[in-house]
Ligand SMILES: CC(C)[C@H](C(=O)O)[C@@H](O)C(=O)O
């Protein structure tokens with residue numbers, strides 16, 4: 001029963017390289033646990049768009065939808081654009097199509113990875129950002145209107161339904177984190193409700209949902225003040241939930257605090273499907289050299305195991321997820337590996353091996 | 362001829378306190394230079410809204426418009442809201458009404474003020490953010506639509522006209538900074554043009570304008586990558602220009618790097634009017650205690666003198682602006698003052714006096 005079909009979507013650039021590292025970790029997990037993975041490779045990305053005019057085919061989407069979970073590397077290239085000036089981004093298509101509304105982006109200081117902030121408390125950073133990922137400003141993707149080369153508009157959209165779902169998701173996450181950490185959880189809504197009606201609406205619904213989760217503290221904070229507070233006191237946050245565009249910004253900011261994009265995993269979770277990918281892009285400047293940091297991809301793989309474990313009541317998956325996290329911490333905590341992005345000289349394969357070596361035997 | 366009418370708008374909370382510090386500095390400048398100020402006080406703010414239902418009267422706006430420059434403290438209160446859930450914000454009304462499209466927010470490390478980042482290069486931070494302040498997402502303020510308590514929308518609007526103006530403003534600013542710093546300037550447009558047509562439109566116009574300023578390097582960067590790079594390498598930026606909502610976020614982030622909101626001045630500049638105010642709000646939690654940090658307000662006052670000097674070809678004003686900046690640096694560089702917001706115990710008046718004492722005699 002512990003057998004899962006995975007859609008493996010390496011994509012472009014370093015996506016391919018970090019995906020190799022992730023599948024190596026999964027193979028090591030298979031050897032150690034009573035879990036089996038059936039991996040089906042699904043192609044797509046900017047290069048495919050360039051060659052065929054389609055970044056991802058309908059068959060590709062369907063293959064991904066058939067899988068129990070989707071592992072995604074990175075897709076895109078700044079030079080490959082649609083005629084309207086925007087870029088093909090199949091990861092956005094998948095979020096919309098499969099209704100992956102909860103973009104979960106944990107930000108956690110990994111022992112041994114250099115922190116950006118001077119404060120000694122920076123090592124306490126451990127929060128989870130939930131980026132709503134199917135509406136907000138991104139609802140306007142492909143729908144912006146340019147009139148007479150004079151005025152352009154894009155419309156942000158916030159619905160009650162999705163706001164309720166993503167709020168419930170955030171409160172449940174806070175409950176789970178609270179159990180682990182043995183202290184009361186807090187969910188903070190990040191918005192700009194002092195200025196915009198759609199955010200005032202979001203705030204209203206958020207607090208409606210909050211009343212159904214009395215064990216969790218509910219708070220609200222403005223996006224601008226949050227940008228400041230992520231510099232001044234990021235250790236004070238637990239779970240944050242926010243609109244799509246704001247979440248895009250805050251997740252990169254958060255990643256910057258704890259080592260950069262090479263250490264930032266993510267999950268795009270819906271009611272029926274889930275996709276796991278590093279927050280980083282295809283990094284054309286370093287692609288093909290074997291020097292990409294695979295940690296974000298490997299931690300995303302751990303998030304996948306955690307999600308599979310919770311969804312299918314699989315203790316083995318939950319354990320494997322924990323083991324990967326622990327192995328990453330051990331590999332860096334010992335100071336034994338140091339990828340290029342933080343000034344070291346360990347390549348993609350070396351980092352993956354160091355993590356695999358530290359998995360429970 | 363060096364006589365200027367100033368509209369003085371203290372507003373609410375600590376706005377009143379920091380404004381007192383600013384006018385004390387202006388009086389000291391009058392004594393030292395051949396400049397005279399005629400100050401007219403203009404009321405407005407959240408408290409006035411509560412008492413009269415109007416945050417700022419038509420006469421108030423007109424008085425501000427008649428002045429040569431507007432000095433603004435802070436207005437607003439999180440508890441005082443419109444029926445639609447948003448808050449009265451006369452500063453936004455003024456930006457729109459007077460077409461103050463260039464929201465200039467300099468971010469500079471002040472010697473002696475603690476920096477957030479661990480990197481020794483943090484002391485090199487010195488960039489200028491230009492936040493477009495009359496359109497973008499904020500064009501939707503008061504216009505958002507909530508349908509059936511189910512869906513809410515706000516529409517971002519970007520026009521060719523304003524984008525051209527704010528781009529020219531940014532390139533001219535970079536030229537001026539380059540002359541001072543004796544190296545080629547760079548203007549970086551911050552957008553999300555890989556996803557949104559309105560931003561792709563903004564990017565197109567930005568580069569059209571860039572071609573008219575060949576002495577300045579023009580660059581483009583995504584908002585998410587920028588949030589990360591402001592943590593990783595903020596010292597690399599010179600002038601940044603961006604949409605209104607993005608600018609709101611990045612300016613607080615930037616302020617966080619160099620001491621927080623107590624040190625973050627700003628100017629809202631249009632073709633006919635200009636308003637100068639600290640980036641911080643009314644801080645109800647500390648209002649009335651005399652402990653607010655007036656540096657942001659005092660540096661905003663220096664920005665006003667700089668703007669008046671350039672606009673009216675007044676050497677005296679330009680000099681006075683420089684002197685205030687130098688005096689601020691001297692007051693902090695000597696380590697002799699330390700406001701509450703960075704862990705010290707010098708109140709608003711003490712900081713103002715320390716700065717005034719250090720003005721050229
Ligand atoms: C690649 C890009 C379209 C995407 C986004 O903006 O969502 C990325 O930045 C992310 O954060 O997943």
Ligand SMILES: CC(C)[C@H](C(=O)O)[C@@H](O)C(=O)O
Nearest residue numbers: 194195224437450453609640
């Ligand atoms: C007070 C608020 C409406 C304002 C804004 O959002 O523009 C403030 O945050 C600012 O940055 O000037």
